[in-house]
Amino acid sequence: MKQEIENAVIDYLHYIRIERGLSENTILSYRQDLMQFAHFISQKNLNLSDVDHIVVLSWLQKLRQADKSNNSIIRMVTSLRKFFGYLSQEKHIGHNPMLDIKPPKKATHLPAVLSVQEIDQLLAIPIPNKPLGMRNRALLEVMYATGLRVSELINLKMSDLHIELGLIQTVGKGDKERIIPIGEVATDWLTRYFSTGREQLIKGKESPYVFVNDRGKQLSRQGVWKIIKKLVVEAGITKDVSPHTLRHSFATHILENGADLRIVQELLGHADISTTQIYTHISKKRLSEVYDQYHPRA
Template sequence: MLPAEMEDYLRDVQIDRGLSKNTITAYHQDLLTFTKFLEKKHKKLQDVDHLLVLTFLNELRSLGRANSSVARMVTTLRKCFAYLKKEGMVAHDPMQTIKPPKKAQHLPAVLTVEEVDTLLDLPDVTKPLGLRNKALLELMYATGLRVSELVGLTLADLHLDLALIQTIGKGDKERIIPVGEVAIDWLKRYLRDSRPFLLKGQKSDQIFLNDHGRSLSRQGVWQIIKKLVEQAGIKKDVSPHTLRHSFATHILENGADLRIVQELLGHSDISTTQIYTHISKGRLTQVYDEFHPRA
């Protein structure tokens, strides 16, 4: 259980800043981990100084936490203690001299076009769940949707006559995304032939349903993709986000402008999108080495 001061902080950021449920959950988990550390050390929030924070961060590293995880923890604690200091709940801010570890640049796994084709051809579209999986995968690859955006889609978000869908992304930002004909065709087939069967007489506005007629979860999508990747014999570390990475990489390799890709992915900062230029350059090097006679 969090101290009352930290609960106040989470309520404040949720109401005033309008952060997403996933972000608030991540903050809560980080603060809970820190609270358990303080309880083990028999310390209160008011006792925390920068040396105690450094001890905590070193403990996280000794437990095998990645640099990115430790960096996120530093960010969470920095924002929380800034709030506590401003509100007079602590006398000083111990995070002012704490710097987060540098994040190692991690290039995400990307599927080749051939691997994507193999994956998308696997679902058995003669069965309701197979048709759902086919429509789901086609839509993910056609739009670059985050998995949270995908499972949150409702019937009102579809504008298939205009070849568009709308979604609410990070920071509650709405964006409109074009959808290709192939994905539209499979989505229409799923809505007509499979979704009514999965509903089992229930009512739901959610597009993608599980076999109990309820909204498909993010974990459910992960399990679907994991199973299909194994069937396809793909040895890469593939997650639902991999189709998003592949979408961005493939359209960049085919000449799309980086700003357009930024809009399609819903990135607030183009520096986030620029990681895909590194992947594309890697592909250029691979092609050069393979086909140039003197490479």
């Protein structure tokens, strides 16, 4: 029984990797959710054909009792919906149990955003007279200047840079390519990093990647996360900051300075403008904070 469901999960993951071309991070997320569900139904001695909406609801209830967040449960419902949709399409099951399941409503969550002052504090921390300090300063400047996702940042290649034009070329979600302006300040730090820091890090070897670690290898997602967490602590910033926070801050600050929402959508590489619209809520929240702080009768 357990082998049947696990084999079905493996087949589905192969399908979304080869046929759908989904990213490894997305596939890993699906695998985690579906293997948890596979373990649950194998404990109940059920086959795939035995799974109905009652079984799915009992699994979701178990997640709630384990204090899983609403967003985690929504993600699980999405994973199961796609999985059973695939099984139904391939005629592996007679009835899709997810047709009778409504996903919980997603709570509105405004991501953390750094103020311009906090950005300045953070950017001032790396010591540029050392190779890693120079790399970290250039890395932060590029993230804030372009709003790149961390996956786009670590995969950025030297051939993707068009510094003389002030542009960066990147491939985002769904293999969607976009061109992003980079700005003079970030360009200046990149140029300085190339002439000193990067050369010392790669130690005469060749690497196609813009940002490398202390061994001259491609920087990892975890590596970027650790760098930013360390610098945030040193900057005395108490907000919960991740690499994505710089992307949020980039989008919020250019909107606050009058950028059109469609332009921000293009810069961020969002397929749907509704994803970009969360930043209008952040800007309104910021507007209220400024009003409360400065209006004499607020």
